[in-house]
Amino acid sequence: QVQLVQSGAEVKKPGASVKVSCKASGYTFTSYGISWVRQAPGQGLEWMGWISAYNGNTNYAQKLQGRVTMTTDTSTSTAYMELRSLRSDDTAVYYCARDLEPRGAARFDPWGQGTLVTVSS
Amino acid sequence: NFMLTQPHSVSESPGKTVTISCTGSSGSIASNYVQWYQQRPGSAPTTVIYEDNQRPSGVPDRFSGSIDSSSNSASLTISGLKTEDEADYYCQSYDSSNRVFGGGTKLTVL
Numbered sequence: 001q002v003q004l005v006q007s008g009a010e011v012k013k014p015g016a017s018v019k020v021s022c023k024a025s026g027y028t029f030t031s032y033g034i035s036w037v038r039q040a041p042g043q044g045l046e047w048m049g050w051i052s053a054y055n056g057n058t059n060y061a062q063k064l065q066g067r068v069t070m071t072t073d074t075s076t077s078t079a080y081m082e083l084r085s086l087r088s089d090d091t092a093v094y095y096c097a098r099d100l101e102p103r104g105a106a107r108f109d110p111w112g113q114g115t116l117v118t119v120s121s
Numbered sequence: 122n123f124m125l126t127q128p129h130s131v132s133e134s135p136g137k138t139v140t141i142s143c144t145g146s147s148g149s150i151a152s153n154y155v156q157w158y159q160q161r162p163g164s165a166p167t168t169v170i171y172e173d174n175q176r177p178s179g180v181p182d183r184f185s186g187s188i189d190s191s192s193n194s195a196s197l198t199i200s201g202l203k204t205e206d207e208a209d210y211y212c213q214s215y216d217s218s219n220r221v222f223g224g225g226t227k228l229t230v231l
Contacts, residue, residue, distance in 0.1 A: 035220060037222075044211065044222060044224045044225040045158075045160075045166065045211055045213075045222045047219070047220040047222060050218070050220065059218045059219070061219065095165055104172075105153070105154040105156070105171065105215075106215040106218075107154070107168070107171055107172075108156075108158075108166075108168075108213070109168050110165075110167075111165040111167070114165055
């Protein structure tokens with residue numbers, strides 16, 4: 001079955017960087033993209049950006065431009081999301097999700113289990 | 122920037138029908154597909170409706186989606202409410218290459 005498995009929880013200090021991984025299985029990795037979505041405690045879902053696993057093209061949310069980098073390793077079917085210059089309001093659960101564009105509508109299915117990133121001094 | 126607006130919360134009794142709206146800020150919501158995700162506490166979201174009105178396998182036919190161009194809105198309707206339907210629901214669409222979520226609606230089944 002199609003599955004995305006993310007790396008474990010992280011605790012970081014303000015100003016540091018975090019890199020979250022997302023390993024895909026059960027489908028041809030390069031046929032779809034990966035989107036990253038985050039959810040601050042008690043808040044809604046926020047789309048962070050998208051990467052094509054086919055050619056590495058990216059599209060980042062304007063709010064995070066300059067602080068976020070998304071990459072893929074096709075040899076291991078793994079996507080990565082790095083966020084730099086962390087602030088307390090970056091504390092959130094970070095999800096990866098298979099993004100069905102361009103083979104379908106820009107939608108997410110399935111999602112990873114989520115990775116809690118806590119930013120605290 | 123394109124935005125989607127949902128009611129913060131709705132509540133209804135078991136067995137009844139509830140409709141959650143998702144209104145587009147500009148343009149035509151019918152121009153791009155709308156999806157609906159269910160999120161239970163402590164879990165990742167899952168799709169209950171995709172491409173406006175399509176139901177994934179395993180989602181009961183009590184869930185349905187529609188588009189109303191006159192009000193520039195999408196709707197998720199859940200009939201025959203069950204206590205297990207209590208969750209947060211998010212609509213999602215896209216504009217240019219950007220994916221957009223609504224703010225989410227907390228459904229209480231009481």
